[in-house]
Amino acid sequence: MGNIPLHDVAVVGVYNTKQARSLEGHTSRTITVEAIRGALDDAGMTLSDIDGLCIGGIGSRAFGYEAGLRHTWAANGGLVGVSGVLEAAAAISNGIVNTVLIASGSAGVYTQRESTAPWTRPSNEFVECWGLFTAAEFALVARRHMERYGTTPHQLATVAATIRNNGNINPGAVYYGRGPFTPEDVLNSRMIADPYHLLDCAMTSEGGGAMILTRADRAQDRPKPPVYVLGGGMEGEGPAYQHPPSYDMLDETGVGAAKRAFRMAGITPNDVDVCEFYDNFSWEVIRMLEVFGFCGQGEGGPFVESGAIQPGGKFPIVTDGGLMSFSHSGNVQRLQRIIQAVRQVRGDSVVNQVPNAHVAITNNGGAGALYTDVLLVGDQRP
């Protein structure tokens, strides 16, 4: 294999603030700043070590000014998540910047509880007037898969119960101690948008998170072991929540992204130790297992009932409870999936540590959002 520039980049610091349904006394700004301080501590760095910024909410350049930080690079469109990490990693490996701080947070945003959370109901012209919101959009994709392959509500519920049980034992999760759950509990929760019950859907919460990436040669002898970017890929069909989420358009969205990521890493799905998927809705995890190559197309339903995704299984998923149980605050959850992948590879996951986890896969997006971005991280520099 030839030289892959992204392999010269490592994650050296990660941090999640307290997550809660509602964070009293915090704003999106204050919780983001708290996350930044935590990630700097984790990396053994100060702001003076940072020369690149990808900051949600406050904004990269605004934060740079307010922190008195001359920066040589600011994210141009990458989200605080897989796309931002890949954009930052590309800039680092090309010598544009040395060390990038990625952070975001939300607090005090979701106050009208009689409506769905504001970020779930964008006011797009050919969507909003028919009463759509994210759960309905994602339900429309899941339904076609169920029709085509016979995927069952119980299989969807198995995914949700697995993830929620992981969060149930995570003291940092918003829904810590709220389980355990059986698939039947999920099926018995109230219907949101058929086939999605309440417990099939991501929760809504508040919190912050941050991460620091740097050149591999600057990643050594830090407080925590470096976790390397092994590979990544992105794939999209268009903007989310503006067009019909048609499964025939979306059934392979992410296949190419995963192939590129695995090829770059020089590994296959069989080499993955833990799957920190983006669990916005239960069926989406079934689709990810298929499009990333963990099982065949249409086989995701039986696969999730095989035990493979459980703690101790071959491909444990969403070990911290994810968007369903750990936290989902509107944007930083994209980064928090990567943070959990990094923790697993470092061996310091708060719960469900996979023994000898060397390689983790994580992703953002989903069929209902018309894009899928994939990231592979590992403890060995390829």
Next chain:
Amino acid sequence: MTIEAKPQLPVPHPTPISQPFWDACLRHELTVQKCTSCGKLIFIPQDFCRYCFTETLEWVPSSGTGKVYSYTTVWRPQTPSFEVPYVVAIIDIDGGYQMLSNVINVPPDQVKVGMAVEVVWDDVTDTITLPKFQPRQA
């Protein structure tokens, strides 16, 4: 059909590109853009063709009939201005394009993938009429 003001419901805000579509809806005519170069239908409205990247689009009548491609019955409304349950669907419109809409005038538990439907009009305000779909009458 009586015009009932429902100001609390979200209504679309037409753009210069979509205005002809909404104007036709006011006349209870479902229209769609057709590319005169490649013959394909394009929805939602654009200013160039999705399939051949020419700008030779014209507005033509839509069949207004089709089949339910996928659907969901919503029990947790987007906002309280929507009465639950309501059915959101992707409709495969005869002629070859898809649109999001509601399926109405049928109990939600009778909506099925593949169900034949036809357009029906919901005059929401003086300036907006929404196309919705109902089971196709024999």
